Amino acid sequence: MDAILFLLFATIAVVCAVNLVLQKHPISSALSLVGVMGSLAVLYLLLGGEFIAMAQLIVYAGAIMVLFVFVIMLLNAGTEQRTKRHLWASYAGIPLIAASLGLGAYIIQRALPSTEGVKFGGFQGGGAYEIGKKLFEVYVLPFEVTSVLILVAIIGAIVLASKEVN
Amino acid sequence: MNFLILSLIKAGVVAFVLMTTLAYLQWIERKVIAHIQLRVGPRRVGPHGLLQPLADVIKLLTKEDMLPSHVNKFFYFLAPFMAVFFALIAISVIPFGGDINIAGVKTAMQLTDLNIGVLFILGLSGMGVYGVALAGWASNNKYALLGGLRSSAQMISYELPMAMAIAAPLLMLNTLSFRQLVDAQGGYYLGFIPRWTVFQGPFPQIVSFILFVIAAFAETNRVPFDLPEAENELVAGFHTEYSSMKFASFFMAEYANMITVSCVATLLFLGGWQPLFPEQYGSKFIPTIIFVLGALMCFYHGFNPVRAFDRITLPVAGVVFLAVGAAFFAPVIGQILMPLFWFASKVGIILFLYIWVRGTLPRFRYDQLMRFAWTFMFPVAVANLFITGLLVALS
Numbered sequence: 001m002d003a004i005l006f007l008l009f010a011t012i013a014v015v016c017a018v019n020l021v022l023q024k025h026p027i028s029s030a031l032s033l034v035g036v037m038g039s040l041a042v043l044y045l046l047l048g049g050e051f052i053a054m055a056q057l058i059v060y061a062g063a064i065m066v067l068f069v070f071v072i073m074l075l076n077a078g079t080e081q082r083t084k085r086h087l088w089a090s091y092a093g094i095p096l097i098a099a100s101l102g103l104g105a106y107i108i109q110r111a112l113p114s115t116e117g118v119k120f121g122g123f124q125g126g127g128a129y130e131i132g133k134k135l136f137e138v139y140v141l142p143f144e145v146t147s148v149l150i151l152v153a154i155i156g157a158i159v160l161a162s163k164e165v166n
Numbered sequence: 167m168n169f170l171i172l173s174l175i176k177a178g179v180v181a182f183v184l185m186t187t188l189a190y191l192q193w194i195e196r197k198v199i200a201h202i203q204l205r206v207g208p209r210r211v212g213p214h215g216l217l218q219p220l221a222d223v224i225k226l227l228t229k230e231d232m233l234p235s236h237v238n239k240f241f242y243f244l245a246p247f248m249a250v251f252f253a254l255i256a257i258s259v260i261p262f263g264g265d266i267n268i269a270g271v272k273t274a275m276q277l278t279d280l281n282i283g284v285l286f287i288l289g290l291s292g293m294g295v296y297g298v299a300l301a302g303w304a305s306n307n308k309y310a311l312l313g314g315l316r317s318s319a320q321m322i323s324y325e326l327p328m329a330m331a332i333a334a335p336l337l338m339l340n341t342l343s344f345r346q347l348v349d350a351q352g353g354y355y356l357g358f359i360p361r362w363t364v365f366q367g368p369f370p371q372i373v374s375f376i377l378f379v380i381a382a383f384a385e386t387n388r389v390p391f392d393l394p395e396a397e398n399e400l401v402a403g404f405h406t407e408y409s410s411m412k413f414a415s416f417f418m419a420e421y422a423n424m425i426t427v428s429c430v431a432t433l434l435f436l437g438g439w440q441p442l443f444p445e446q447y448g449s450k451f452i453p454t455i456i457f458v459l460g461a462l463m464c465f466y467h468g469f470n471p472v473r474a475f476d477r478i479t480l481p482v483a484g485v486v487f488l489a490v491g492a493a494f495f496a497p498v499i500g501q502i503l504m505p506l507f508w509f510a511s512k513v514g515i516i517l518f519l520y521i522w523v524r525g526t527l528p529r530f531r532y533d534q535l536m537r538f539a540w541t542f543m544f545p546v547a548v549a550n551l552f553i554t555g556l557l558v559a560l561s
Contacts, residue, residue: 050282051285054285062293066322070315128285
């Protein structure tokens with residue numbers, strides 16, 4: 001059952017990701033990204049990270065992507081224009097991507113020590129309680145630094161977006 | 167019994183009850199609004215218009231399903247499906263009562279108890295925006311697009327105070343599972359004040375409850391926040407181009423969202439199925455007393471009829487009420503009905519509030535709506551969360 005669900009949602013994630021690149025209209029691309037986020041949430045859930053799964057759904061699929069779609073709709077972005085591709089890109093593009101992905105996978109498999117395979121549902125401690133405890137006891141400094149970083153980004157965005165005041 | 171069969175039976179029962187409630191909620195809404203406005207409301211189809219929802223369903227099913235020529239077909243069909251899917255699936259984590267025992271089979275009055283149930287509901291409500299936003303965009307109509315835009319901006323804005331308002335009681339109850347939330351609200355202070363979150367120490371969550379209800383109105387696009395379908399500005403808003411069952415899907419999604427949000431408010435703040443006062447003061451007689459009073463009223467008006475058919479319909483309704491009142495003391499059904507009564511009455515009061523507000527308040531202007539969310543609700547919700555956190559940490 002777990003394996004079937006994994007294969008199903010992994011396939012959906014990959015298909016949506018490919019579709020995201022292939023679609024010409026920004027709304028279709030954005031919704032494909034929602035599909036990727038949603039199926040990733042299911043994959044987290046299969047692994048036992050229930051809190052992360054729901055955070056993925058609420059924050060990424062629910063809030064950030066809604067903003068994306070909102071902005072695309074507001075700006076009324078049309079279908080993108082296809083330019084004439086470079087000769088290299090049209091013939092060697094896909095083989096080169098496959099080759100680089102294969103090379104990357106090979107290097108990672110060689111460089112990292114082999115471990116046991118992931119067991120579905122074998123991971124305990126993905127609940128809100130455990131994550132909160134870890135976040136505020138072990139990883140409190142990185143957590144706070146990240147929040148300051150996001151604050152910096154927000155202030156930067158406001159400064160950039162606000163009009164010049166004389 | 168087999169887990170699968172049991173789940174299928176429960177899913178069937180919950181789906182049937184939800185669909186019936188959806189249909190009749192609309193009948194109740196029309197009746198209540200009518201009486202607020204000194205009209206009588208629907209009464210042509212069946213006694214007191216009770217078959218009106220059925221007639222509406224038949225009408226919507228058999229209506230011509232139009233497909234405008236200028237729409238983006240894929241998203242045009244996807245949008246109502248998404249709206250109704252995310253609205254209906256939320257009911258699966260809502261518990262309606264404690265454990266029950268029927269003919270040796272012990273089960274919970276809930277489809278499934280997730281230990282992240284509250285987050286699940288929040289996630290689904292966030293995904294529900296796509297249905298409305300896509301419907302507005304795919305229709306390729308300026309009014310629909312404006313409706314969709316308004317709806318997504320409004321839902322993003324109000325999700326924040328809503329989540330903050332939910333976080334405060336969660337701090338006190340210390341769990342994310344709906345079942346445990348309700349269990350943590352059991353018991354009474356001084357023997358008679360219920361330990362519901364709105365009354366519970368160290369900080370009664372009344373502010374949080376009010377914020378949640380206001381945000382819930384905005385999230386479900388109801389009056390006074392129904393800007394996305396403001397008919398005097400936008401024809402019908404995001405569902406302008408939809409007809410027949412596709413329109414009905416949006417309609418169902420709106421009402422299902424109302425029911426879900428009322429259930430969540432009940433579970434988080436009003437103690438779920440915990441009775442208003444303890445059993446030793448006779449709380450288990452309350453449902454029977456209410457139904458018997460209702461029956462007596464029906465009999466009185468049945469024997470002094472205003473309209474000719476009241477002579478028949480009202481006594482029949484009275485007999486039904488008496489039967490329901492008696493069923494609370496029946497051996498097997500009673501244990502199901504008792505928690506269901508308390509749960510349904512609290513949900514019903516909040517749903518009535520929705521209808522009451524619709525009949526009373528005018529619509530906000532859009533800038534008022536946004537200012538209200540960001541400059542009033544959000545700071546109040548943050549302050550409430552801080553005070554709650556401080557008091558929980560101290561106690």
